Amino acid sequence: MTDKRRKRMTDTQPSFSYFAKGHPIITMHGREMVYIENFHRLFRLSATEICLSSALGPISIRGKSLCITSFSPMEIQIRGCISSISFGGEGS
Amino acid sequence: MSVKERLKKYGQVACQISGEEPLRFLNLCRSQNIRLYGVQKKDEGYICAMSVRDFFQIRHLRHLAGVHIQVIRRRGLPFLLQKVEKRSVFVLGILLCGALLGICYGFIWDIRITGNREITNESILRYLRSVQISCGTVKKAVDPHSVAADLRNAFPSFSWVSVEKTGTILQIQVEEAKKNMAVRETTNEGSLYADKEGEIVSVITRSGVCKVEKGEYVYPGDLLISGEIAVMDDGGNVIRYAYCEADADIVLNTAYVYYDRLAYTYQKREYEKPRLAAVQLGIGDKQLKIGEKYISGEYHVNAYQFRLSEAFVLPVILTVYEALSYTENPAVYSHEEAVQLLQEHFSEYYEQLRKKVMRITANDVKIILYKDCAVAYGIVYTQEKTGSLAQTEKSVLETERNDS
Numbered sequence: 272m273t274d275k276r277r278k279r280m281t282d283t284q285p286s287f288s289y290f291a292k293g294h295p296i297i298t299m300h301g302r303e304m305v306y307i308e309n310f311h312r313l314f315r316l317s318a319t320e321i322c323l324s325s326a327l328g329p330i331s332i333r334g335k336s337l338c339i340t341s342f343s344p345m346e347i348q349i350r351g352c353i354s355s356i357s358f359g360g361e362g363s
Numbered sequence: 364m365s366v367k368e369r370l371k372k373y374g375q376v377a378c379q380i381s382g383e384e385p386l387r388f389l390n391l392c393r394s395q396n397i398r399l400y401g402v403q404k405k406d407e408g409y410i411c412a413m414s415v416r417d418f419f420q421i422r423h424l425r426h427l428a429g430v431h432i433q434v435i436r437r438r439g440l441p442f443l444l445q446k447v448e449k450r451s452v453f454v455l456g457i458l459l460c461g462a463l464l465g466i467c468y469g470f471i472w473d474i475r476i477t478g479n480r481e482i483t484n485e486s487i488l489r490y491l492r493s494v495q496i497s498c499g500t501v502k503k504a505v506d507p508h509s510v511a512a513d514l515r516n517a518f519p520s521f522s523w524v525s526v527e528k529t530g531t532i533l534q535i536q537v538e539e540a541k542k543n544m545a546v547r548e549t550t551n552e553g554s555l556y557a558d559k560e561g562e563i564v565s566v567i568t569r570s571g572v573c574k575v576e577k578g579e580y581v582y583p584g585d586l587l588i589s590g591e592i593a594v595m596d597d598g599g600n601v602i603r604y605a606y607c608e609a610d611a612d613i614v615l616n617t618a619y620v621y622y623d624r625l626a627y628t629y630q631k632r633e634y635e636k637p638r639l640a641a642v643q644l645g646i647g648d649k650q651l652k653i654g655e656k657y658i659s660g661e662y663h664v665n666a667y668q669f670r671l672s673e674a675f676v677l678p679v680i681l682t683v684y685e686a687l688s689y690t691e692n693p694a695v696y697s698h699e700e701a702v703q704l705l706q707e708h709f710s711e712y713y714e715q716l717r718k719k720v721m722r723i724t725a726n727d728v729k730i731i732l733y734k735d736c737a738v739a740y741g742i743v744y745t746q747e748k749t750g751s752l753a754q755t756e757k758s759v760l761e762t763e764r765n766d767s
Contacts, residue, residue, distance in 0.1 A: 312390040317404045339402035342411070344393050 295325040302353045308346045331357045374415035374439030381408030382430035391424045471500050472531040473676045479537050490517050530674025552606035555588040555750035557581040561615030571609030590755040613750045621728050623739040631694035637685040645680040661687040701737040720745040
């Protein structure tokens with residue numbers, strides 16, 4: 272995550288409780304891009320669905336032409352036509 | 364860190380991952396701090412991109428996940444350098460060429476002068492050389508404003524000077540004051556004298572005393588309008604002379620005699636194909652000539668100055684000398700050919716004269732065919748303005764003469 276974005280996030284969320292608890296942080300930019308931090312691992316990847324495991328259980332991102340533009344220890348950046356983000360479903 | 368290691372940062376490898384557990388491989392990469400880009404599912408597995416440096420760290424991860432990695436695309440500086448390594452001299456040449464062009468751009472390689480009539484290009488260039496401006500001068504050292512001011516001071520007849528640096532060209536545009544204006548600047552008095560021979564058609568005097576009349580025949584040097592005005596007392600005696608600048612429009616009827624003789628027999632030249640005699644390459648002041656040192660007879664010279672664009676002129680001039688050899692055989696013009704040639708000659712003369720004079724009123728030029736030659740002869744009647752300003756010849760008063 273860039274320093275600029277981190278600063279922006281800390282501005283909007285003054286507490287670091289989310290990080291402390293290990294909860295995932297999901298940031299959406301329109302419906303074309305989503306950043307997810309604090310996730311455990313990637314367990315499904317296709318053009319229509321990307322599933323990640325997190326402290327709150329699995330996170331499922333559904334849509335069309337999904338692609339991971341950046342995949343690093345800190346975050347995952349997903350681009351595509353996102354139709355839904357849901358928790359639960361098939362677990363890890 | 365070596366240079367190669369540093370360069371690896373700038374290279375990227377796109378690879379296809381297939382095998383037992385590709386997703387595990389992706390997660391392992393993540394845990395090893397390896398950043399992946401453009402991860403997406405393809406029919407035969409997954410594709411992703413990573414930096415070259417990271418690519419060398421995934422070998423053991425590949426074994427752990429049991430995947431097969433196939434490089435599908437490489438891009439970036441290290442790969443480019445690898446490609447051009449074999450052509451290092453070529454690349455070095457390109458870089459040197461670029462550097463040379465960059466250096467060349469910092470100099471003036473051409474000086475273009477426009478608008479001058481009386482003051483020749485050579486005079487202006489000589490003056491510029493005296494102030495350290497010539498082809499090869501550093502562009503930064505030339506200040507257009509000061510050069511324009513210097514030129515105006517050095518050549519007072521320039522009424523307007525513009526100096527501009529365009530690429531590697533120094534463009535100088537000048538405007539020269541008319542001769543009469545130059546006299547006016549130095550003195551406020553003068554008389555108009557005839558500079559042509561002819562009959563006066565009309566005189567419109569604006570200032571001064573008219574000394575000629577309509578219908579009078581004048582010769583060059585005759586006084587037309589005097590700038591000396593006699594001031595008289597009540598008795599009609601001249602008490603003093605006042606001087607002014609004579610100004611008038613004087614139109615003369617003038618005539619030009621035209622004569623052109625063309626012999627029927629002549630030596631017809633039959634040219635052979637031009638032969639490349641020599642090639643000269645000039646870089647700055649240095650000249651390198653290949654071929655014949657001295658070319659005798661008739662030859663064509665074609666000079667080409669190398670340029671990258673209209674404004675970026677390079678100091679390289681290629682001159683090609685083409686020798687023209689011919690044989691002369693006696694030939695005879697037919698009457699029609701002779702008439703046509705004489706007519707062409709006269710047309711050229713007529714056009715030149717038309718630009719020079721105010722109006723051509725008539726011409727009686729005729730072509731006469733003799734036994735051995737054809738002659739075009741006649742007079743072209745024109746109307747043109749006359750009167751050039753010169754210093755007034757001052758009269759001396761009788762009383763002053765007596766006093767002295």
